[in-house]
Amino acid sequence: MKVTVDAPRGSSRHRGLVGEASSLVVAGFDDYNASFSDITRRGRRRFEQGDRSGMRSDVVARLELYDQIVHETISRLEGLLANRLFSRSIWRDMRVVYADLISRKLDAELYKTFFNTITRRLFKTRGVDSAIEFIAFDLQPSDRITHPVAKRTWIVGEHAADTFMRILEEYAFSLPWEHEQRDAARLADRLVAEFGEDELVSMELLETVFYREGRAYLVGRAIGRQRHVPCVIALCRRDNAIAADALLTRRLQLSVLFGFTYSYFLADLPTVADAVVFLRTLLPDKPVDELYSVLGRAKQGKTERYRAFYRHLSERPDEHFEVAEGKRGMVMAVFTLPSYPLVFKLLRDTFAPEKTIKRHQVIERYQLVYRHDRVGRLLDVQEFKSLRFSRDRFDQALLEELLEECSRVVYLEGDDLVIRHCYVERRVRPLDLYLSEVEEGAARQAMIDMGQALKDLARSNIFAGDLLPKNFGVTRSGRVVFYDYDELTLLSDCRFRKMPKARDDIDIYSDETWFHVADNDIFPEEFRRFMALKRENLEVLEDVHGELFEAGWWQGIQERIASGEALDVPPYGEEARLS
CATH class of the missing domain: 1.20.58 (Methane Monooxygenase Hydroxylase; Chain G, domain 1)
Structure with missing residues (x-):
C-alpha cells in the first residue's frame, strides 16, 4: 500500500x-x-x-x-x-x-x-454529518431547474389522425407498425373524445421513449384551448410488428403507471431532474422521490424520500411516531408518523412460534421483491440503515416495544434512538380494516381486485404465501396490493396439489394430516379456510375468481412460465385499451 x-x-x-x-x-x-x-x-x-x-x-x-x-x-x-x-x-x-x-x-x-x-x-455515519455530507432538507432537487426537457411538439390541425400518423412515423422502430393508419385513427378518436367540446390544439411528447415489462411508452400531454391532459401512448409488440395498445389520458392512470408498485423504467434520459419537473406537471401530487425511483434513480429516490420526511418531521415537533394500524406483525414491528404516508418496518429479535422462517430468509425475500417485476401489486421497499431520531418523538409504548423486541437493530444513544436497519415503504390501508369500514359496493370491488392481484402476481411468477387480508392493502387509487413478504415465494418453487380423498373414517376424524405434506406443497382448496374472510366477501372471490381455489389453474400458470412464455400483466385497465 x-x-x-x-x-x-x-x-x-x-x-x-x-x-x-x-x-x-x-x-x-x-x-x-x-x-x-x-x-x-x-x-x-x-x-x-x-x-x-x-x-x-x-x-x-x-x-x-x-x-x-x-x-x-x-x-x-x-x-x-x-x-x-x-x-x-x-x-x-x-x-x-x-x-x-x-x-x-x-x-x-x-x-x-x-x-x-x-x-x-x-x-459509518449514524444519522447525518453536515461537515462531510451535503444536507439541504429545505431544498427540492428540481427547484433550480430552468432547462426544459427535450420534447417534440405537434400542432393539431383539422384531422387529428394525421397528427398521430406523423407521431408514429417519428417514433419508428426497426419493426414495422402492425396497422399504422388504424392505430392513428383510434388514438385520434379517443383523444378528441376526451376533450369533448374543448378543442385539441397541440401535443407534446418527450423525445425519450420509456420501456418496461415488455412495453414502450410515449409520454407527454395534449393541450386544448381550455385545459391540458396527460397523454401516454402505450406500445406493444405483436407478431413481429409494433402496435398502439392503449392511450392514457387520466391522471389516475398515470399515477398508477408511474407508481410505487411497479418496477423501474428503462428511459435513456440525458438528464433526470428536467424530466422530473415535466412529469410533475402531469402528476403534481406525485412525490419527487417516487419519480426519481421509477426513472431508475433508486438511490436518489431514497435520498429525496429521507429529505422530504425529515422536513415534514421538523415542521411537526409535537407529533409522535406510533404503532401502525393493523394487526400486530409476527415478524416485523411496524410504526408510522400519522401525518405522513410512510411506514417503518423492523425485524423482531424473535418471530412468533408459528413462523418457521429464518431472519436471513426474510431479508432474501425483500431483496427478491426489490429486483422482481412488481406488476403493480407489490410495494416498492427501500432499505435504510443508521437512522437517528430523538427518543422523545416515539410514543412510549412503541419505544418500549422497539427496545425490547427489536434490540438487534435498535439502541439508544444519548437522547436519540438509532435504527441500524429497517425497511421503509408507502403506507396503505390494511385490507382487513378497509373491508370493515366501507360500504358493500366498495368491499365487493376490493375483493374482486384482491383476486386479480393474486392472478397478476402468479403471472409474474410470485405466490404471496400468507393470504390473510391483513397482509394486503388498498392504495389511494383503490388498487389492492400485497406488502407482507416473509412468506412470499416464486410460484415456480411451489407444488400445487389437490386434497387427497380420505380413505376411511379414521382419516376423516384424524387430528393430524394423514398424508405426507412437503414444505412447498400448497392446497388451493384450503384457501377458503385460511383467508379468514367474512362469508359475503369470500362468496365474491369465489364467484369472480373461483379458479384460484383449483390446483389446476395454478399448475397451468406454472406450465406456461416453465415453457418460457412471458405472461402479460398490463399496467392499465381495459378502459384505456384501443382495441
Missing part, C-alpha cells in the same frame, strides 16, 4: 490531494452515469425483440451498478489518499471543492448523493 505523509491542512500537498480526490469522485459518478445509460439503451432492442426477461435483467443490472461503482471509487480513493482516506479534514475540504466542480451540472443533486454515499460508508 502507498504511504503518504500527513500533510497539514492548507499546504499545497493537502490542496492537491483534495482537488485530485474530488475530481476522482466526480469521475466515478460520470462512469456510473455512462454505464447506467449503456444498460438503459438496451431497452429499445429488448422491446423490439420481445425480450421481457432481458429487460428485467437490465433493470436488475442497473440496481447493482450503483454499489459496484461506489466500491470501485472507494478503492481508487484508497490508492490516492492511503492513510488519509479517513481524514475528516480531507473530506471537509473535498466537500467544498466537489460542490464547485458540480455546481453547473443539471443533475448536481445526484452527484451530491453519490458523494454522501461514499462518506457514509467510510465513516
